[in-house]
Structure formats: C-alpha cells, structure tokens
Amino acid sequence: MSVCGAAINCEFSDAMGISMLARGLKALNGFRHWLNTGAAWHWYSLATVTLSGLLIAALIVLVTSQGLGYFWPASVQEWVISESKAVDSPLQAPSSQRLFVRVLEQQPVVSAQPALPADDTAQTGLEYFVQFQEFVDGTANWRYAWVEAGRIIRVTRPQSLLEVHLSQGGSVFGYPLVIDSGEQQFTGQALHALLRDGGWRELMASGEVTEARLLLRLQDGSDFVAPLTTVRNVLFPNDASLLYRVRQFTTSLWVFLSTGPQPDYQGGILPAIYGTVLLVLLMSVILVPLGVLTAVYLHEYASNNLLTKTLRIAVSNLAGIPGIVYGVFVLGVFVYGLGAQIDQWFFNDRLPLPTFGTGGILWASLALALLTLPVVIVATEEGLARVPNDLRRGALALGATRSEMIWGTVVTAASPAILTGLILAIARAAGEVAPLLLVGAVKYTGQPLLESSFPYLHAERQFMHLGYQVYDFALQSTNTYATIPLAYATTLILLALVILLNLIAIRLRARLRRRFLIDYS
C-alpha cells in the first residue's frame, strides 16, 4: 500500500528530513532565545490586557446601549390582524382587529407540531412579541403576546399616532382628534403642532381654561377623553424627525433622573439616586475613621508580633465574607439589639412602632462600612508602610510625642493611600445590594431622608437604592418585559454615579498629592 510509495522516496526524504530537522532545531533555538529575552511577557500581558479590556468594554456597551435605548422613543405600529386565530390561541391573544403595538422581539416560529395542512399562514415562519394596550373600565393596561406573522394583515406606522402619558400613571395610544379648551377648538394641523411643540402645556398652564380636554381615537374606534391637567407628557412615537426624537430622548432621560417613581413604571428614580449617594456618604463617614484608626493601630502602635499578624490576616480575609452575612449580622446585632434598646430609651412613646429597631439607612451604611472596612484598612496600612522612617524620626527629633508624630505627620503623608482605599470601598459598596436587603432598602418609600427642619437627616428611615431597584426590576418583577429595560437604565445610572463619586475622590487625591508632592504613596 502506501508503504511501498514511502520506500521509494526513502533516501530523498531522509536527506530532506535531516535538513528540516536542522532547520526546525534552529527555529526552536531561536524561539527559545526569544523566550529567554523575556519579550514573550510583553505579548502575554498585552493579550491579557486586551482580553479584560474587551470584556469590560462589552459590558459597558451592553449596559449603555440597553440603558439608553430605554429612553429612545420606540415606534408604535398599527396592525390589522385576522381575528380567527385569536380564538384558538392559547396565549392571551388580542381580540380586537386593529391594534397599536410596539414590537419587542421577533423570532422564527418554534413549534413542536408540524403546521396543520389547513393552516395557510404557517409558512411565513416569523412571530413577533408585542406590547399592546387593553382597556378595562376605561384604564389602559399593558398586555404582551406572541403574534404569528401570518395573522397580520396590514402594518402601518402612522405619523399622527400619539402616545399620552397620564399623570396618575399609564399611557394611552391613539389618534388625536381635538383639543377643546371651552372657547377654542384645535384640530388638524393646528392640533398636531400644538401637541408636537409643547404648546398644549401653555394651554393647560394658562389657568383660564380649566376644562381643556384632549380627545383621542383609540384602536377599537372608541373615544378617550383626557383632561389636559391629567396629562404628563405627549409624544408622537413615529415622528420621523431626528431632532424631535433626540428631544424626546432627553426629556424622558431627564424625567427619569429628576422625578420620583409613578405607578406602572412611569416616572423616575430620583429618590433612589438620593438614597444611594446618601448611603455612600454615610458609609464613608463611618468607614474612614474606623478603618484609619484600625490601620494606624496595627501599623504604628502595635508591635509586629504574632497577634498583630494574625489580626492583619483576619482583617484581610473579612473581605471574603459574602455581603448578605454582613446584612444578617447588622440586623441581628444592631437593628434588633442596639436599635431596639435605643427605641426603649429614647423613643418609648412610639413603641411598639420601631424607630431604630427596624431597617434604616444608618444600619445599611453600617453594614456597608463593615463590608468595605478591610479595603480601607489594607490600603491605609500599605500607605503607612510607604512613609519613610526618616519622617517619623524627624518628627520625634523635633519633640513630637508619638501621637503627634503619627497624626500630624505620618497619617497626612499616607492620606492619598487612605483615599485610594476609600475609592475602592465606594466602588465596591455602591453596587452592593445583598447586605441592604435586610436592613432597610425598599422598593418604594414616601418618607424623605432629608428634611428642611430638625433633625434634617432621618438616618433611621428606610430608603430607596439604585442597586436595590435593579435587583427588584430584574428579579422581583411580575412583568419583566416592562422592567428589564428599566433595570438596564437604572444600572447605567448607577454606573455613572459610581464613576462620578470615584472621580470626585480621585480629584481629591490628586490635589493632595500635588499639594504635598508625595511620591511614596
């Protein structure tokens, strides 16, 4: 067989084999030499950097695109669908013939059963996941359904279709027919311009016409009357103008950032932004003194014996404890223990209603402070270790006591390192949700944390938190189709907030470094 063929070329291939071997060896030597120069490390590190950079970039792109996409006006289509299928569909299929829908997803039909031979629309092969409205007792409810492409008879994107956000929550799709202000009626072009350019607000704000109403034609042909005072915002989702869309985008982003939550996932997350910032600030106020004192004790006062080393290792390993454990700890020891005691001593009149004996922003920030304590301790110790001993001797030689030396000189010199610790701690804490679940983070609270009258800060109150909102939107929702985009949007805001908080700390640190020109920390 092939052995014969090989035998014929035996000599030839031998010679070639040797020269190839030599060349191979040479190449191998060259490669080994190259390895020995260490140049390969350059490429390893570059590859690693690229990989982690790509992963982070992908995450940021995902969060940003999904998060910002939530604010971009999504078009609304008008569908006419055949009604026959609606009856035998197991899904909650639309029953009306004309529908205003927002397409959320599309996919090829995945059906376990072969299409029935009588079914002439099965070949189209696509199905859409849509959001549409259903009216129950005059209020619009969102419904969701998969609709097979075959059932759709006609699709249009009417430019004049209006989306009306109501102030008590919910929104309505419809064709605007008329605004009736009592003395004046706007229809046609005038009505369109009024609604598109925000003129309707003036009509509402003018005050003289309290009865101004907007008349809409709904998908089923019936009319919907909305007094302008109940309208929060209107927009034409299919308007072709980019400028108009950008304006709507900024408006809804601004509404999201600057208002409180509304029923039906309208409104914004301002109280959660508030709560998060306040939580992080309170945490820092608890964290920095605790962490710095501990680190200074470990590094400056304690002699470097076995006990100190054990303590140090213990502290570093605290960082490995899951966040929820801190929540449980604070709940058990501080909320039910200390908090209940405080209530008995100072808030006896309010019992059995707890004041500090229940979750609140103070306890939550304490849990976060404990959680991030190792970071600050380790960073501060590193900073202290980098302060040259000459500095300590210099201070002592000038007649400073040990404490004056430590607090007046050494800690100042280590202050950038302390800030580095704080920066890391903030980054860790701002996104942490688990410990907050038990100690006061809530989906919604009407009680503000800050008030303009004494005692200004209500540290005992429950609070809203961006991370908790994300958790709630993503995992606790009964209507994930509506809340997943919200979770992305909230994540984006949280990310931006963490970056902002960190930038502030980084600038502070840069200023300290510049001021002292400290190059050893």
Place this chain on the structure above:
Amino acid sequence: MDTELNAQPSLLQEDSQNAELAVVVRGLHVYYGARLVLDNISLDVEQKQVTALIGPSGCGKSTLLRCFNRLNDLIDDCHVQGQVRLFKRNIYHPDEDVVTLRRQVGMVFQRPNPFPKSIFDNVAYGVRLQHKLGARELREVVRWSLKAAALWDEVKDRLSESALKLSSGQQQRLVIARALAVKPSVLLLDEPASNLDPISMLKLEELITELKSRYTIIIVTHNMQQAARVSDHTAFIDQGRLIEVSDTRSLFTHPKQKQTEDYITGRYG
C-alpha cells in the same frame, strides 16, 4: 560590660565638677542585635563649642549622635549600655522624658527629611508643638530660622508650597531651619553639608560659627577641611571605638595616634 561600667565612678566624679560640659558620655556601648557598633565610648562635649565627629563610613558616628537624643530607642533591636548625661542629667534614666529631651537636643539628619507639608509648616512644626504662638510671632520665628539657615531669600515667596519641591540642598537647609526654630540647647548635625554647593556650605559654616555663641553643636562630617574650619574639638572614631579626641588644631596638626594621622592624611584603609 558590667565590669567596664563599674570602672567609671572615678571619672564621673571628676567631670561632675566641670560645669562647662554639655554632654558627658561614659562607657557607652551600643549593640544592634548582637553586634557591637559602639565600644566603650567616653567623651566630653563642651558647652557652646563645636565638636566634630570624624571617622570612616560605618564607624558609628550617626549611632553615637542618635544616643544624644535617644533616637536609637526607635530601632527595635538596638541596645544601649553606659551613661549619657546632658547638663548633668542622665538621659537614659527610666524617668527621663524623651519628648522634653528631644526639644532640648535638636537634630539634623544625614538625609534631608522634610515633612510632606508646606515650607512654612515644616519650619513651624516643632514650634507649634511646644508653644501656642500668635500668627505674627510664628511667622517671625519661621523667618528668623529660614534666614539663619540661609534659605530665606530663596523661599520667601513660596512658603506655602510643598517642601518636597525644594532641591535636596534646599531641603537640607530647610531641616536645619526646622531644627533651629525650636531653639534647642544642643544641636546635632549629621553631615549637614553633604548636599550643599560650596557657597551654601560656606554659609552653613558661617552659620555654625555664629550659632556657637548660643548652642552646643556636635557635627558629623566627612570633610576634614570643614571639621578643621568650624570645630573647636574633634573626635576620631574608628570601628566603634573612640580613637582620639582633642582640640581641633592639635588633632589635625599633631595627631597622637597613628590611626588618626592616617585617616586625616588620607592614607586610611
């Protein structure tokens, strides 16, 4: 060691009659761990005079200097035996308050070690620890100290800048100013001129001569000319032993020990 310590009483009685002495060292041994680095040093330092310590690198000059303000206490494995008396007070006595001692004995380190603070705060550091001075008085003290250290003209417009921005020569003068500001009675200078240009060095020497009227100065230097110029007394140390001490002129012109002669004429080693 004990026997050597016991051998000292006669000496102690002798010098206690001498009121001119600022520092008296008797039978001083210093160990780093088990290593003996200062071996039975006995030395008298006269008040309001300049005493120079010379000797090859690593012979223990800095270590000896640190014994005068007990800065060796900070070094974990450093043990000191023997007596160091400052104005007749045994500074290694357990009741000695090191903070008071260090306010009395100023020190300038071999390497400049300004604090990461402004120039002003550096100079004012020691003063602030001791007295509650008004802003004007404090500024006056800072100005005086910087002038005395021949740095004032260079920094008078940038007192609030970080001291770490200064060149190392300027930093050296800054730490001298810092030590002067607390007005110590004894000033220890560990190679204060090692980072200075010739002109600053001469200025510093002038300063030392000037300060002599008020302070007792002990200066470590590797520069023989400098020792000869500024000091009244010179002590030569080699390998932890005090080889010779006498007034500067006779030490440099008629050294009694062969070792000393070799060292000052550059034949050492």
